[in-house]
Amino acid sequence: MTSLASETSAELKPEARPPAATDGPLYGSQRPRLLTLPGVSLSSAGQEAVDLAERAGLTLDSWQRFVLDKGMSERADGNWAAPEVCVNVPRQNGKGAVIEARVLWGLFIGGEKQILLSAHEFKTTHNTMKRIERLIEGCPDLRKRVKQFHKTVGREGIELHDGRELKYIARSRGSGRGFTADCVIFDECMILGDDAMSALAPTADAVDNSQLWYLGSAGIGHLSQQMARLRKRCLTSLESGVPDPVLAYMEWSINQHRAECVQGCTEHDDIDSVESLLRANPGVGYRLQVEKSMQRRLTMGDHLYARERLGVGEYPSDEADTWQVIGEDAWRSLAAADAHPEARHPDGSPIPGVVSFAIDMPPERSHAAIAVAGPWRGGTHVEVPEHRPGSSWVVERAKELHERWKPRCWVVDAGGPAGSLIPDLEDALGIKVVSPKTREIAQSCGQFYDAVIDQSLSHHDPAPLATALAGAQKRPLGEAWAWSRRGEGVDISPLVAVTFAKWGLLAEVEDDVDPLDNIF
Template identity: 25%
Template sequence: MTTTSETWAPPTEFAEDLKERYGLECPPRWGTPRHPDRPSLGPKLWKVMAKLGAPPMPWQKYVSDVALEIDPATGLFAHREVGLSVSRQQGKTELCLGAQVHRALAWPRQNIVYAAQTRGMARQRWEDEFWEKIAASELARMARIRKSNGNEAILWGRTRSKMGITANTEKAGHGPPLDLGFIDEAFAHEDDRLEQAFSPAMLTRMMAQLWWASAGGTTKSVWLNKKREIGRKLIEALWAALAEDPAAVRPRAAYFEWFAPEDMPRDDPATWYATLPALGHTVTEDVIRAELEKMDPAEFDRAYLNRTRKPTPPTDPNVPKGKWPGLLDAKSRPVADSVAFAIDVSQDRSSASIAAASKRADGKVHLEVVARRPGTDWVVPAMVKLRALWKPVAVAIASSGAPAGSLIDDLIAAGIDVPADKDHPQRGDLAVMRSGDITEACGQLADAFNQGTVRHTDQVPLTAAVNGARTRRNGDAWQLDRTSSLVDISPLCAVTFARWALLIRGPQVEEDYDIGDSFA
């Protein structure tokens, strides 16, 4: 979806400030910080939300306080645009309604327009949720509803402001000048037609704001994905600028996104507490757990972890990934005197993996990614330490035709050498794999999946590599293919090579040492 790093995180003082100001313990991964020298109308919006029966949660206080900052130099809103990317069922609707009602009551003759996936969906939310909440509140006496098709509006008598709806078309927003435009469920919009329609109508309104909000979408959510990418870059650049100069000029757009990177397990409550700001307020762990149990995992990720849902490609028949879940053994551990290591590097060299394979007492082969980090400069020192600690039967690496092949000379220079006598290798010697060895190793691992002779602990990078792996033909056989695979498959390549080295080199070396029974 985006070119910005999903592992980026704001400085720790950001979370500390949010907790101190608002009691917010679930900060966004990307969020505009509160400007300490600007007044804000946020507290007035909080009062409106309370009158509507939904007192703001800490995250809603934070977003609205920043969104409604006033520039002291101009007396106008500091932000012309407010972007909000947050998971479902977190209170987005209540904040959306509060922002509209506050605007309708704060200034005279405000024109407020709300849009959702379609005009029908906008009307349903406007009538069944917005109006029902207004009608049930103490603000009911101040408003009336007009339901005639094409002319729907909630009218506020004292200020003569109106809250209407519009369709998702190029003509949306055409007509009177627009003071507040709200694009909800942005994931459903495949282009920028609404933004292009709203923006010209706001040009003459000095206090105008465009708000948009959505949970994660799909690869077809072109407009949302573009706005998220721009928002992330905006926040990362803002924090970089503030680090250089606390008085740096801030952008006119505010952005807030709660998001769980792919390496955060979907079934871990810690992931939920880092991603769902309403958890512990209006949402419980049991509710999220129930959603996880009944939903497709990819849809759960989109709806509750705010990840972009990608289309599921057809399964590569050579990689029996359907067997992988049944090979899980969370308690599996390596056996000290039966370990082989392997190294692999991603095609773009942005990361590398060291994996281990170990034959257990029950005859199953334990597979584990020992280390996976950015770059390659760490690999040789780490491998030297692991070799000294474990005295493995071998250290496998693909030959010079593969990305990791460039490390062979450095490994030899560090004392991890090829066998002096290829028929009598020693523990810890390099096992440099040629193309035929790699083909053999790939076929052997596929057989092991189907026969149930390997075990793993469901490490996220390894499971992702299994699910995203693609293959290419090599004669009448096949090899794992880094180019066509959907993700970095170096963790899978590494365990594949480690298992091969364990089974090929293991019988050739002497079992003459005794060390501890777990990785340090």
């Protein structure tokens, strides 16, 4: 496997790198940030595809030639080194040209009897069809080998005189069934469901030397299940150093800063920098402009800009990857319908100073959670009384809970997204909010984990908390660990909140806020 480090743009031969000029146009990185290959190949058909595309009037960028070279590498026996190829690159960078070059090679040089091309929306496939037809029409040597351009609805494609075919397939549960393909190309693979995969992927199983090509942009959540599987295989390969035996994966993206990044972090990327735009977009300088591309951040906002232009995707995980830290069975076994904090007088009124509350929210601030913890039968009971969209409701609801329960403390991580609520909370509640230090965050996670293992924790099995646990994983924090999300779109704020609430039962609590403190 070629390592990621050896494939960065710094390692390119001079002729493969766009011209550098301080006063001229800027060019995007011609090599992917994430790259894994199945192994060392002896040859590649990629140059044949590049040369044929050139004859047809299609001049390819360096990054497009790189994709074809690596994706069409061959083993010693002449078979594909990578039977599966995935290209993950933001929109408008020119991935369509890669598809066109690969199709032309398969039809006119590679001897592939049948190529299937599909996209999420058939209009995308139709546009690709028109571009391929124009390339063929503009090259007499290719045009004379075409028997017919089929344009009848449901039978769209290209048929050569020798029987080779390119078929354009609408994506559905039954599309492609009954075909046998040498190559299947999935365009817009960030929207590729299991129904389409089960219908189209097996069409290549009966061909000795077949290929599946996946091309798309950053994942958009649950619709990106197949791309998530491919990406995970790449990351697993890079982390373990063991090459995936059949996959070539190439991704242009940035590694965006995370909520836990400290100021001055150099491991991750800023979404507002030109360097990030260039790293994620190989088409800058060819078909994308720096200023216009960066202005899209104003149009779309940070989240959409990061996804659509910088390749920061949302990738779901298969069910087998859930409950990584605490097993589902262990968690469910702690559910007790009659459990509640032992924090009430015989008349049912709350006992002041017995329970603690905590607040947390995810980095995108889409939701917020309020949790409570209190003693119960020698252990601790935790609940999530509130988990709602947004955060505008939090302070008022906290005030209501505070007046009723008079807890010993409220816990909020000052360095986390909910930290911005602390001044308003202290004003509304008249207390000093407890903010755990880094070592205390790690301690709180360890204490929560130990309580689950020791079965000294109870809960009512609220759905938000179970969902958070299913989607949580560990991140290193010094020599210990803290909670981390498995991926974008996973909200673990209920879990973080109950962890802090439990920790707050024994935390040191400062005196109430002096009203004069808020004047200065």
